[in-house]
Amino acid sequence: MTPAGPPVAVTGLGVLSALGPDVDRFTAALRAGRTAIARTEAHDALPYRAALSDEMLSEAVAAASLPPGALRRTSRPVRASLAVAGQAWRAAELHRRDLDPRRLAVVVGGNNLNGAQSAAAAGRLGRDPLLVPPRLALQYQDTDHVATLSAAFGIRGEGLTVGGASAGGNLALIQGARLVSWGVADACLVVGALAEPAPAELRSFLNLGAMVPTEGSGPGGPFDRSHRGFVHGPAAAAMVLERAAGAARHGVGVLAELAGHAATLDANSQPAPTVDGEADAMARAMASADLDPADVDLVSTHGTGSPLGDRIEADAIAQVFADASPLANAVKGLAGHALTAAGLVSAVAAVVQLRGGFAHPDPWLRTPIDGAPRLVGDTAVTAPLRWVVSNAFGFGGFNSAVVWRAAR
Structure with missing residues (x-):
């Protein structure tokens, strides 16, 4: 088996989920075993969910201390990417370091991220074609996350999206680790993007039997005999990866190693x-x-x-x-x-x-x-x-x- 290369250091984290809008509150919820899963009758395709409110997204954005203008004309999924990226970026102290922007990379994990936005635009199209937002041509593409992140943080090295269904986040980490260990980038921002499926997509998960149905006393849980499918829990997360030696040169602490x-x-x-x-x-x-x-x-x-x-x-x-x-x-x-x-x-x-x-x-x-x-x-x-x-x-x-x- 070929080794993965020199260990890659994690120097920054960011997260936004129903468990919390930042790393500290997410960690506290994990330690306490506090679940965010609740039943809802709001939509037939969402019998149980871990809700990600606009208020929580706003809190995550505030915690990110984003550059001025970063949020201008962005979609909700991209706002979430900016929020978690900003948290990780500042935790890694990249805002204080004088790094060559051509040696910074960004990898976004996720595919089919904007189904809800596209479905809403389709409804507008049916009413009046002129109601379709011109920026949809950019925002419905997953690459809008890379473009917006690169603009917000001045990243001029490599940038790409990685799709792999529910494995996409791990695959993005793997690609980011390769860019760092191969010496292509001094630091790589890796983002697991918020996916907002269209209602038909969520209904399809339910019809497939992959998502927990409405019937019964509760959603069960992983590896429990009562399990009946997954509970949708929208979230986004980010990491900054770099070589440990580079972090040491800049006096930045290493959180863990990939x-x-x-x-x-x-x-x-x-x-x-x-x-x-x-x-x-x-x-x-x-x-x-x-x-x-x-x-x-x-x-x-x-x-x-x-x-x-x-x-x-x-x-x-x-x-x-x-x-x-x-x-x-x-x-x-x-x-x-x-x-x-x-x-x-x-x-x-x-x-x-x-x-x-x-x-x-x-x-x-x-x-x-x-x-x-x-x-x-x-x-x-x-x-x-x-x-x-x-x-x-x-x-x-x-x-x-x-x-x-x-x-x-």
Whole structure:
């Protein structure tokens, strides 16, 4: 197995989810096991959700201390990207450093981000074609996130979007780590963008059986026998990646290290995960970090709450770790499923748990499925974590895993 290259340092974090509009409040919610999932009758396709209000978005924007004019004529998803990027950018002290803008990069994880905006524009088109906003030609494209972020932060190096369904966040991290470890960029801003699907898209998830239905007493939870599908939880998250030596030269603290990663395909276009594909991604990621399964302290699972998805991931974890028994948890049980940003949200959760020395609880867990991993349960576990493996899997056979190491 080819090593992933020199470990890449995480120097900045940003997050916006129903658990909180910034890293501190997100971390506090994780530690307390406070779930944001609630039932709503507002729309048939949203029986349960972790709501992301305009007020919370405004708080996240305020916490970001964005450059003047950054928010001019932006869509809601792009505002969220700017908010989490600004948090991470300032945490990494990039606003204080004199770095060559041609050596700064930005990678945005996410695809089909603006379905709700496009659906609204289609309604306007039906009423009067002249009501369609001219800027829609720019804003419906996922690349609008890259363009706006580059303008706001003066990034003139490489920029790209990475799509991989629910694995998109992890895939963006992998691409960002490669740009840094290959020496293409001195620092890379990686953003898991807020996805706002059209109502028809959400209804399709429900009809497919992937999303929790309205019937029943509750949404269940990842790896619990009551699980019936994922709960939609819109969110965005960001990280700044750079070489540890570069951070040290500028006196910037390292929050954690991205020590290994892997991404694979199942050669299958259907929403049908495979044990071998998921196990292979985890095993390759650990091998790239020169890490033995017995050394892993925590697996941050993909854990959507889908009966098929949970069963496959549980079997894959058992296959990879065999006699080892790392702790496991699922941030989606607290924050809901952020779709294409899910990998970045889980990554931020992994880093704050490494730094805080805790594994967050799984409040929905009551009766684990047979063969479930060693889930944390109702109360956070306090422990000096060293290594975390974070999984993200997507419809269409996208498998990914990222290895995180505590800062040394």
